Amino acid sequence: MLEILDYLKDNVLTINLWIITIYLGFEVISKVPTVLHTPLMSGSNAISGIVIIGAIILVRQSASDDYLSLAIGGLGIILGTINVVGGHAVTNRMLEMFKKK
């Protein structure tokens, strides 16, 4: 238990950031009109692909003969990039459709 409290104590800044950003996220999209629900979901889905940064760091830190890490990290980069690139591209297509209307 003490170990957990110590961990929280050592990460006070992170916890503060966490709380502030939760409120920021609430506020940023709180006035979204119903027609934008799906494009916003798609756009924020692309942003959730930010997890790809972790895969890049993992590959950069893997020894060049650690094939398991490299393979899984590389797979992670491919999947994450599909999420990021595909997500933004498909959001763009959806929003273009809105313009024509």
Added chain:
Amino acid sequence: MQYINLLYILSTVLLIIGLRRLSSPATAAKGNIIAACGMGLAILVAMFDPIENDQGNYALIIITLAIGSVLGLVFSKKVAMTAIPELVSLFNGFGGACAVAISIIEVYNFDAATSIGARATTYMALFIGGVAFTGSLIAYGKLSGKVNDWRSGISSYFNLIWLALCLGLIGYEVVAMGQIEYLPLIILAVSLIYGFTFVLPIGGADMPVVISLLNAFTGIAAALAGIVYDNMVMLLGGILVGSSGTILTVLMCQAMNRSLINVIVGGFGGSTASAAG
């Protein structure tokens, strides 16, 4: 080069502005492009950011980035307009799978010096990412008509028990730290199964709400992975998606005149509950 990670700040700001503009009709298209610029910048910085124990491996990174970009563009250009929601779900599943991939490797990189908090964080990233991954695949299957609705009276009890099993195993592993070699893989398996059983009983018409919720899960998994790597843009971007995705999910439920609990628990008198609400 040593100051390059200051650019993470700029990319975080771009992500926030992008998300803000995406939520208003006049600026949405620009918002998407701003957010994409923020993501691109963050990826670029992640490649040159000075980190400990840097081994390079740039060839692999660039090749996999190229493969992923091409596949993502092909998917998004080829899809029919009506099939976009299911494609978004599939993309979200890939993001969850990416979180699973990095956390399962990090779990096996633990040593005696890894603190309980760091272990718990990594396992939660594994669990939440896993649920987002398989849950999104089921949502994709339902929207594209490949998976039929399946519901049974015990499914919500089964899910509660299974969730307790997932969290119990994670709690045991975090405290006992690596005494059983295959336990992380078992945790991975039960998490992936929970994603299936979580989404399977939910009706196909509610899938957009579920995709939004699973998108928030992927964001939370990314934020937890950001703590593991001590990376601010992952942390902030992840929480931003986690919280805005949760609110968006609630708004989507309100637009259907239902509550989120009502959607998740599924068809247990769903129509009567929505009439009462």
